[in-house]
Amino acid sequence: MIGGLGDRLSSLVDKIKGAPVIDEKLVKEVVRDVQRALLEADVDVQLVLDLSKRIEKRALEEEPPAGVPKRDYLLRIVYEELVELLGGEETEELDVDPSRDVNVIMLVGLYGMGKTTTAAKLARYLQRRGFKVGLVCADPYRPAADEQLRQLAEEVGAPVHTEDTDDAVEMAVKGVEALKDECDVIIIDTAGRDRLSEDLIEELKEMAEKVEPHEVLLVLDATVGQKAGDHAEAFHEAVPLTGVILTKLDTAAKGGGALSAVARTGAPIKFIGTGERLDDLEEFNPKSFVARLLGIGDIDELLRRTEEMLEEEEEGEEDVLEGEFTLKDLYEQLEALSKMGPVDKLLQLVPGMGAGRRAKELSKITEERLKKYKVIMDSMTEEELKNPEILNKSRIRRIAIGSGTSEKDVIELLNHYKMMKEVLEDIQSGRIPRIGGELGRVIRNVLRG
Ligand SMILES: Nc1nc2c(ncn2[C@@H]2O[C@H](COP(=O)(O)OP(=O)(O)OP(=O)(O)O)[C@@H](O)[C@H]2O)c(=O)[nH]1
Numbered sequence: 001m002i003g004g005l006g007d008r009l010s011s012l013v014d015k016i017k018g019a020p021v022i023d024e025k026l027v028k029e030v031v032r033d034v035q036r037a038l039l040e041a042d043v044d045v046q047l048v049l050d051l052s053k054r055i056e057k058r059a060l061e062e063e064p065p066a067g068v069p070k071r072d073y074l075l076r077i078v079y080e081e082l083v084e085l086l087g088g089e090e091t092e093e094l095d096v097d098p099s100r101d102v103n104v105i106m107l108v109g110l111y112g113m114g115k116t117t118t119a120a121k122l123a124r125y126l127q128r129r130g131f132k133v134g135l136v137c138a139d140p141y142r143p144a145a146d147e148q149l150r151q152l153a154e155e156v157g158a159p160v161h162t163e164d165t166d167d168a169v170e171m172a173v174k175g176v177e178a179l180k181d182e183c184d185v186i187i188i189d190t191a192g193r194d195r196l197s198e199d200l201i202e203e204l205k206e207m208a209e210k211v212e213p214h215e216v217l218l219v220l221d222a223t224v225g226q227k228a229g230d231h232a233e234a235f236h237e238a239v240p241l242t243g244v245i246l247t248k249l250d251t252a253a254k255g256g257g258a259l260s261a262v263a264r265t266g267a268p269i270k271f272i273g274t275g276e277r278l279d280d281l282e283e284f285n286p287k288s289f290v291a292r293l294l295g296i297g298d299i300d301e302l303l304r305r306t307e308e309m310l311e312e313e314e315e316g317e318e319d320v321l322e323g324e325f326t327l328k329d330l331y332e333q334l335e336a337l338s339k340m341g342p343v344d345k346l347l348q349l350v351p352g353m354g355a356g357r358r359a360k361e362l363s364k365i366t367e368e369r370l371k372k373y374k375v376i377m378d379s380m381t382e383e384e385l386k387n388p389e390i391l392n393k394s395r396i397r398r399i400a401i402g403s404g405t406s407e408k409d410v411i412e413l414l415n416h417y418k419m420m421k422e423v424l425e426d427i428q429s430g431r432i433p434r435i436g437g438e439l440g441r442v443i444r445n446v447l448r449g
């Protein structure tokens with residue numbers, strides 16, 4: 001993705017990992033490689049210079065925390081500075097709330113940026129999260145705009161509203177009116193122009209006043225490179241944006257330029273489009289994006305951090321082990337954990353978990369199983385999720401039938417739940433030592449509920 005940036009950066013990681021010593025010469029070489037990679041990806045020269053200066057200064061001056069090898073610390077510095085370049089640690093989630101009557105999202109942007117395609121992609125993304133999504137065409141200008149949206153809506157299986165008028169605002173208002181009862185989220189595909197003209201600004205402002213959107217997302221083609229920054233700024237001045245979706249990153253050699261320029265404006269990049277298919281939409285998160293660019297899996301990441309964590313005792317985490325540990329928690333936490341890497345590998349990092357029956361059994365929790373567990377849990381009542389003890393034979397049978405799985409599957413889930421609970425108790429009683437830091441937190445979250 002985004003040209004050779006990933007290739008260049010991951011060979012840099014190999015260089016750091018393979019260097020016989022981490023000295024000034026290597027640091028300078030690394031800095032030069034980072035510069036070259038970023039400039040090639042069209043990142044602004046000044047941004048690149050600032051970043052490389054910071055990397056060099058930090059690498060030469062900062063002392064790694066006790067127990068952390070210099071090598072790992074250098075990697076960490078490169079990683080942190082790249083994350084900063086692409087928007088920092090904080091990420092903003094899409095503001096959709098199931099308790100609202102309806103959530104309204106406006107997609108805005110110039111001609112050909114990918115609004116209509118992205119509307120359908122976003123619909124699918126939200127459907128997968130359990131929302132009922134409707135699409136509204138608010139583009140009276142582009143020939144057959146309604147037909148294009150209709151076809152895409154059909155593909156994702158979403159209701160669509162089109163209104164036969166040449167007034168974009170009216171199209172949006174009537175569309176929301178028509179779909180709001182049957183939908184949780186309504187996505188409005190607005191009309192573009194060839195530039196940010198007065199009439200477009202007026203149209204979008206008036207529309208926003210009338211439909212009161214929770215999100216106004218600018219859809220921007222990443223192939224424009226650094227110009228994406230000014231573009232985002234100008235739009236934001238005209239209509240307050242809640243975020244940006246950068247499209248066509250799959251084809252954008254200048255993607256690094258677009259990402260860093262938009263990040264600099266402070267507008268959160270919420271999604272990236274990575275292809276023409278309707279599945280090609282990803283949540284954008286600078287941390288995991290950079291980890292991917294560097295080719296360091298989150299496992300590496302965690303392993304590296306473990307070392308420093310062992311040193312430091314985090315404060316304020318004493319009570320996290322307390323409280324009810326329910327099945328629901330198990331699912332949520334396992335899901336969070338599995339995003340960081342294979343569950344079994346992670347659990348092996350916990351002292352006392354590496355071998356034996358429990359580790360063997362828990363290593364069976366693959367992504368596939370997690371999906372199955374979710375389906376099973378969807379067939380349970382709130383009460384059952386909270387008090388799995390009440391699950392007797394007949395309840396288990398009912399759940400298996402309801403979820404289209406087998407009784408064996410349900411029992412397996414319950415066994416895994418019990419096992420995690422045991423581990424929790426072991427940690428509480430001190431039979432398994434506490435571990436600190438990020439990994440410790442994740443593991444404790446898994447175990448706490
Ligand atoms: N490769 C790639 N192509 C994309 C992506 N997103 C959109 N496209 C393509 O970009 C072209 C324009 O997309 P549209 O969704 O029609 O753009 P639009 O902003 O609605 O265009 P107008 O309504 O004419 O203003 C289409 O051919 C899409 O398939 C992406 O992430 N990657």
Ligand SMILES: [Mg+2]
Pocket residue numbers: 115116117139142145189
């Ligand atoms: Mg369109």
